Amino acid sequence: MPTASTSIAGIDFSAASDSVARQLIGMRILMAGVGGVIVETEAYDGEDPASHSFSGQTARNAAMFGPPGRIYVYRSYGIHWCMNFVCREAGHGAGVLLRALEPTHGLDQMRDRRGLADTRLLCAGPGRLGQALAIDRSMNGMRLDQPPFALLESVPGLQRTVVAGPRIGISKAVDQPWRFGLAGSPYLSRPFR
DNA sequence: AGTATGATTGCCT
DNA sequence: GGCAATCATACTG
Numbered sequence A: 001m002p003t004a005s006t007s008i009a010g011i012d013f014s015a016a017s018d019s020v021a022r023q024l025i026g027m028r029i030l031m032a033g034v035g036g037v038i039v040e041t042e043a044y045d046g047e048d049p050a051s052h053s054f055s056g057q058t059a060r061n062a063a064m065f066g067p068p069g070r071i072y073v074y075r076s077y078g079i080h081w082c083m084n085f086v087c088r089e090a091g092h093g094a095g096v097l098l099r100a101l102e103p104t105h106g107l108d109q110m111r112d113r114r115g116l117a118d119t120r121l122l123c124a125g126p127g128r129l130g131q132a133l134a135i136d137r138s139m140n141g142m143r144l145d146q147p148p149f150a151l152l153e154s155v156p157g158l159q160r161t162v163v164a165g166p167r168i169g170i171s172k173a174v175d176q177p178w179r180f181g182l183a184g185s186p187y188l189s190r191p192f193r
Numbered sequence B: 001a002g003t004a005t006g007a008t009t010g011c012c013t
Numbered sequence C: 001g002g003c004a005a006t007c008a009t010a011c012t013g
Helices: A017-024 A107-114 A126-132
Strands: A028-031 A034-044 A071-076 A080-087 A094-105 A149-152 A162-165 A179-182
Touching: A017 A034, A017 A080, A017 A094, A017 A179, A028 A094, A071 A126, A080 A126, A094 A107, A094 A126, A094 A179, A107 A126
Parallel strands: none
Antiparallel strands: A028 A034, A028 A149, A034 A094, A034 A179, A071 A080, A080 A094, A162 A179
């Protein structure tokens, strides 16, 4: 029987999460028509001590162990909703955290949701991004290639130099360079050095 | 049932 | 730069 495609907008989500995280830079993500260019990501994997999935499947991280190309949403610090794309095959517990966008679509809605005018701060950080795109628990497990979500290829001609560095806000595997960003973007949560 | 802990952000000094 | 906010989840007893 045919294997379901894990490819969306030219990205094979059955690949390793660091490869997917790098490829996602420069692509565009929309939730109900609101979103922008992905400028910062982080990769996590089941073999990775910093990953939610490292200690095995639980109710919270179940989506990470499901099919690739879906959304994993978690609550951070009791305040923020953060969004990941599930990678590899079901059971691996791998994913990519979306950390920052360059806002291009639905700026007014983002400003309303964030209570903020500064475009640079609308999606500069995983919690901010989640708030700007109105991400919440109900999106956990949803498909990335079906409404309300849409993943679009990079804008043709985009200057796309990807930089890598250590991930932010973790206490384990801190030297693993699995944070990726669009070089020189003013929309990053923090600069790369 | 109680406690410890964040893949963070925003406000304060 | 420091730190409080705030709560779902996981873990302990």
